[in-house]
Amino acid sequence: TTRIRIGIVGYGNLGRGVETAIGLNPDMELVGVFTRRDPETVETVGQSTRAYPMSDLDRDRDDIDVLILCGGSRSDLPEQSPAQAARYSIVDSYDNHARIPEHFAAVDAAAQQGGTTAVISTGWDPGLFSLNRVFGEAILAQGSTYTFWGRGLSQGHSDAVRRVAGVAAGVQYTLPSEAAIDRVRAGENPDLSTRERHTRECFVVLEDGADADTVRAEIVGMPDYFEPYDTTVHFISAEELARDHQGMPHGGFVIRSGTTSAGTKQVVEYSLALESNPEFTASVLVAYARAAVRMNRAGDVGAKTVYDVAPGLLSPLSPEELRAGYL
């Protein structure tokens, strides 16, 4: 059988993770990386990986089955996902939760017109955590759902920080409230505000001449990303960033606790412990790329979220193999 031919759009942490993940999946092959930078300046992980300018995607290439979009959600994907979905089936990790309906509508218009299949907002949150919130609430009709992240590096929030004028480089860590977690685990079912669940901590390298107070205000007040949280911003040197902030660990859990009859408690929990947030997220994107190609071949076009994708389509095994070996 022919392998699934993948193009990577945008070559950062996620793009490198997808390149590596494709190598772990024998039913897939990497056509190349498409970048807005000069391809000659882009150092790829794999020696044989080819880098092309984005403009190479402007013609209808018949050597690509699906594009995996690895740009930033803050400002790349809102433009790139609809633009590419007009020609190619795509997968993206768009993670500004507040604006997913808007993103879905824009991508769906393009995908319907292009007859492509576009799985948006997959990864782990949104993505696998979204699925587990829905499983928990569909199954335990009476109860409470909580999501906690970290302590770890959020790529979406780090990307958002890097997009602020005056920021040369930066990262963002998400810290869960241990007091909130304790109350949830004690079964208090507390009513927690966004601000009571997590705090956010940024480490920023300023561009020469940039004003720290202006940059801090822009970050702390950023709608959706930082405004709903208590956020601290530390200004450090490029050397400190390189020394102390190269790792991208993360993780967290979704917990649904409820009752199925008076006094009969049931608890569902799904958790992740990630040494590399980007490599894990990339692995999710690659599995959903497999599903997107299969859905498109079956004529199932338009924008999709993880709620619309049958889990079996993620597996390299056939339905028959899954029935025989996994049920």
Ligand SMILES: NC(=O)C1=CN([C@@H]2O[C@H](COP(=O)(O)OP(=O)(O)OC[C@H]3O[C@@H](n4cnc5c(N)ncnc54)[C@H](OP(=O)(O)O)[C@@H]3O)[C@@H](O)[C@H]2O)C=CC1
């Ligand atoms: N749903 C989920 O669970 C998750 C979602 N995400 C999403 O993934 C997105 C991407 O994260 P991440 O890969 O860390 O972002 P990066 O900042 O590493 O990359 C974003 C884009 O910036 C450009 N870029 C990368 N490196 C450089 C560089 N050295 N110089 C200039 N431009 C560069 C690339 O585009 P180009 O090659 O065109 O220049 C790249 O696509 C996040 O914004 C987040 O929203 C991440 C984790 C989980």
Ligand SMILES: N[C@@H](C[C@H]1CC(C(=O)O)=NO1)C(=O)O
């Ligand atoms: N989308 C997140 C994945 C998880 C992590 C997170 C957070 O720390 O706020 N929210 O969702 C990311 O970009 O890392």
